[in-house]
Amino acid sequence: ICLWAGSLEQPILVMGEGSNLLVSDTGFPGLALRWMRSGLQVLDEDQVLVRVEGGTVWDDLVRQTVERDWAGIECLSGIPGWVGAAPIQNIGAYGQEVCETIHSVEVLRRDSGEVSTFSNAECRFSYRHSAFKAEWKDLYVVTAVTFLLRKGGRPTLRYGGKTLPLYDAVIPRIGASITGFGLAVLRQFEIQGVYPLNESVAIGRSRDKLRALQ
Numbered sequence: 703i704c705l706w707a708g709s710l711e712q713p714i715l716v717m718g719e720g721s722n723l724l725v726s727d728t729g730f731p732g733l734a735l736r737w738m739r740s741g742l743q744v745l746d747e748d749q750v751l752v753r754v755e756g757g758t759v760w761d762d763l764v765r766q767t768v769e770r771d772w773a774g775i776e777c778l779s780g781i782p783g784w785v786g787a788a789p790i791q792n793i794g795a796y797g798q799e800v801c802e803t804i805h806s807v808e809v810l811r812r813d814s815g816e817v818s819t820f821s822n823a824e825c826r827f828s829y830r831h832s833a834f835k836a837e838w839k840d841l842y843v844v845t846a847v848t849f850l851l852r853k854g855g856r857p858t859l860r861y862g863g864k865t866l867p868l869y870d871a872v873i874p875r876i877g878a879s880i881t882g883f884g885l886a887v888l889r890q891f892e893i894q895g896v897y898p899l900n901e902s903v904a905i906g907r908s909r910d911k912l913r914a915l916q
Contacts, residue, residue, distance in 0.1 A: 721782035750851040756786025773855030774803040786844040790834040801827035809842035
């Protein structure tokens with residue numbers, strides 16, 4: 703499809719979930735594409751090497767990892783979008799960045815249809831950045847991401863250089879509920895007097911919800 707659009711000199715818009723997309727009333731003068739494949743495949747149970755299709759909803763993946771007691775991306779709950787967008791932006795929150803768990807990224811080259819796999823190092827991750835936003839911008843479609851997680855690990859919450867404890871007393875009450883986990887994270891920031899700028903409203907709302915969980 704990309705090759706066909708290119709032959710007609712039509713611009714291509716590759717969409718994910720579209721949560722940060724604003725489209726003019728006049729529409730987009732080209733071809734809009736979405737990679738719709740979703741799902742999770744365990745490549746190595748012992749190492750927790752997991753391949754995830756790019757069309758998987760990100761928060762669904764986080765929920766599944768928490769339910770299976772796999773650590774590494776649990777603090778990234780609540781971030782909108784699909785798995786395919788995660789390495790492009792190098793999403794992060796509460797001291798975790800997705801690049802810390804990415805093993806490799808599978809891509810489709812838009813101008814040739816060539817399929818490639820890039821290692822973590824080749825993606826050149828940095829804070830909210832990657833090669834996909836620089837020299838590879840608009841060159842590839844991310845089709846799948848392989849993560850290297852760990853069994854039974856505990857989250858480390860950091861903000862502004864400060865490490866915060868997630869109290870053991872909270873964990874049994876929320877169980878494998880990723881929503882409960884997110885509320886507990888916000889509550890610990892509040893207890894420590896740390897207020898992430900983009901979570902100030904959520905912290906206020908979480909107070910009563912967390913008390914209900916207790």
